[in-house]
Amino acid sequence: MAEGSMTSASPRELEERLRDTRARLEGDVDLWVATSGSPGGVHLIPLSYLWDGTAFIISTPRASVTGRNLLADSRVRLSLGPTRDVVVVEGTAEPVDIADLGPKAGDAFATRTGFDPRELDEPYQYFLIRPRRIQAWREANELQGRDLMRDGHWLG
């Protein structure tokens, strides 16, 4: 944890963290995606995403390290926000074919992220990432009470 000495504000209560976290999921454009599953070990890159209210949709070249990792091991960890105002997500990634995504979600993804994998020559793979656990904290005094979702269920 980033245990800085500059713990100025009081820790947020559950309700405020839930509100801040939902606003971030809906409002942010990019997140960090950590994967493993390949012989190369762990991988970490930023990707743009669409939050559909219950899951994250990302898209990456099928041949990329992240694409290959997620096809080999669906477990993924995401982070949003700066290091002193983080949202960390544990989830599982399900590959979704472009044909199965549907035009509405495809359009929403393109609008949100600013790129449309359906129009690219390079084969892209969409993944639907369902969160199992979501945590949010700012500084060390917010480590307690950082769980906002457990086993796929919001705590509030």
Next chain:
Amino acid sequence: MAEGSMTSASPRELEERLRDTRARLEGDVDLWVATSGSPGGVHLIPLSYLWDGTAFIISTPRASVTGRNLLADSRVRLSLGPTRDVVVVEGTAEPVDIADLGPKAGDAFATRTGFDPRELDEPYQYFLIRPRRIQAWREANELQGRDLMRDGHWLG
């Protein structure tokens, strides 16, 4: 990659990226640490660090997921900066005992990060992370030329 549509600025040349990246390594306090190696799969958390000019020093509870992962598999991926101005590091983590760290590095770490693992009751493990590869980019137009270090050697 975060392939936003807002690619406004011209791509930076190697020299400028090297300068920006070194300034970030020296100036930032926190980074994201992605590890695997445990049965639980990939892990990702923010930690404070000290950059000593050639390696990152981090410290985390020995019993934490990150601590156990790095003791089982030394391969690690770090990121610094926001998702549209990233530095991504591939490296290997070597555990360092508190006795072997030396008082000077221990003091520098405490000053930098704002916490001193030597004073804590919980057993902490320091790790020295030597970068093998460093990349830096802002938007899609900087994906080309993003390698700044390969095989442990700066390209400039």
